[in-house]
Amino acid sequence: METVSYTSQWTAAARALESERSDALFQDPLAKPLAEPRGFELLDKYGGGGLVEFVAVRTRYFDDTINDLVGKGIRQVVLIAAGMDTRAYRLKLPDDVRVYEVDHQALIDEKEKRLAQLGSPTPTVNLRRVGADLAGDWSPTLRAAGFDPSLPTLWVPEALLFFLTEEQSATLMRTFAANSAPGSWVTVDILSKSLLRGPATQIFLSALKEDGIPWLFGTDEPEEFMAGTGWTVRELKEPGEQGAGETRWPYAVQPRDVKGVARNWLLRAELA
Numbered sequence: 001m002e003t004v005s006y007t008s009q010w011t012a013a014a015r016a017l018e019s020e021r022s023d024a025l026f027q028d029p030l031a032k033p034l035a036e037p038r039g040f041e042l043l044d045k046y047g048g049g050g051l052v053e054f055v056a057v058r059t060r061y062f063d064d065t066i067n068d069l070v071g072k073g074i075r076q077v078v079l080i081a082a083g084m085d086t087r088a089y090r091l092k093l094p095d096d097v098r099v100y101e102v103d104h105q106a107l108i109d110e111k112e113k114r115l116a117q118l119g120s121p122t123p124t125v126n127l128r129r130v131g132a133d134l135a136g137d138w139s140p141t142l143r144a145a146g147f148d149p150s151l152p153t154l155w156v157p158e159a160l161l162f163f164l165t166e167e168q169s170a171t172l173m174r175t176f177a178a179n180s181a182p183g184s185w186v187t188v189d190i191l192s193k194s195l196l197r198g199p200a201t202q203i204f205l206s207a208l209k210e211d212g213i214p215w216l217f218g219t220d221e222p223e224e225f226m227a228g229t230g231w232t233v234r235e236l237k238e239p240g241e242q243g244a245g246e247t248r249w250p251y252a253v254q255p256r257d258v259k260g261v262a263r264n265w266l267l268r269a270e271l272a
Contacts, residue, residue, distance in 0.1 A: 007213055008083025008107065009039030010046065011159060014055035015086075017043075025060040025248065026090065030121065034084040034114055049204060050239075050250060054264055055159075057245030058189050061237070061266045062158055063091065065187040069154050069268075070097055073183065076147065078102060080157040080172075081134060084111060088127040098126050100147060102138060105131030139179050152183035162191045162215040169217050170229050177230035177271060184271045186231055191218035195262035222265045231269035238263055 013035035015028045043052065066077055066087070075097050079085055082101035093099065101108070108131050115121060130145045132138035143149065155176045161169045176186055195201055196218040208214055219225045223233045240249035244266055254261045 006038050006042055007159075007163075008085075009035050009037075010042040011039075011055055012084040012086075013039030013043040014047070014052045015059060016040075017052055018056040018059070023247075025056050025245065026063060028059075028086055028090060030086045030089055030115075030118065031084075033118055034086065034111070046204060046207065049201070053245070053248055053250060054239055057239045057248055058158065058264075058266060061244050062156055062187055063087065064243070065185075065268055066091060066093075066154060066156070069185055070094070073152060074154045074185065075151050076100070076153040078142070078147070078153060078155050080155060081160045082129075083107065083159075085158070088123040088125050089121055091125060093125045095126055098128060098146065099123075100128050100130055100142060100145065102130045102132050102134070102142060104134065137175075139175060142179070147179075149179045150181050152181050152185075153179070154184070155180075155186040155188075157186070157188050159189065161188060161217055163213065164217055166217045166219070166225075170225070173226065173229035173231060180271050182271060185268060186226075187266075187268050190222050190225070190265040190267065191215065192261070192263035192265065193218040193220045194260050195264070198260070198262045201262060220263075222267060226267070226269045227272070230272050232272045233267050233269045235268040237266045239266070 012031045016031035016035055018024050018026065019028045019031060070077070070093050077097065078100045079087065080102050082103045085101065088099055088101065108129050128145050130142050132141040157172060164172065173186065196205065196215060205215055222236060226233050237244040238253050239245050240251065240253040
């Protein structure tokens with residue numbers, strides 16, 4: 001639980017740094033206090049190689065996806081492993097849209113304690129937090145909190161799949177599909193297998209492993225992976241492409257047919 005909490009703090013720290021920019025891709029005023037006590041320390045340790053920029057680009061991409069799909073009729077948004085995410089205090093969604101934050105109860109308790117210390121800010125969306133064992137069958141707990149599997153849903157497992165094995169990642173996607181009505185979507189970030197194997201990332205990945213938070217899963221064929229779990233990819237982007245931080249990403253986007261490139265996929269997929 002401690003290591004999971006720390007990774008959510010470093011993500012919050014990256015969002016806090018982005019919010020301080022004059023050309024920020026989003027504003028997250030709660031990120032800085034939620035990043036404490038170790039978020040900035042961990043970001044200093046791990047933050048090279050475009051990590052801070054990627055968090056900013058990914059956050060904006062998912063924000064845009066949520067706003068876009070809610071505008072097209074989605075009425076349930078489920079943030080899986082929500083951590084210190086503050087979309088419920090940043091986005092403005094219609095009152096008939098329910099947003100669920102699902103995570104381990106201990107992490108939810110810690111988040112609510114910190115928010116209380118900040119004066120208990122009021123969510124800008126219809127929010128429900130759900131404490132669940134993400135390693136087990138959490139869908140009954142989500143339904144007990146009011147989730148309706150007959151309604152189109154957007155699933156958002158941000159910054160999660162690389163901590164799972166390929167089998168666990170596939171099981172998660174199939175669980176989403178099993179609890180989804182027609183018209184449902186998932187938006188997710190997936191590493192390439194080349195990123196996990198490339199020599200340029202080994203120092204970073206070794207440090208994560210030593211700290212007990214290894215990155216495990218990546219695929220060079222994200223469309224095939226998603227199709228095998230019941231989802232059809234409708235949009236696939238890399239940071240630096242139009243609609244995915246084209247003004248912010250510090251590296252050139254390599255053509256898809258160039259092999260062995262470390263990639264961070266950002267995608268939207270529809271229920272097949």
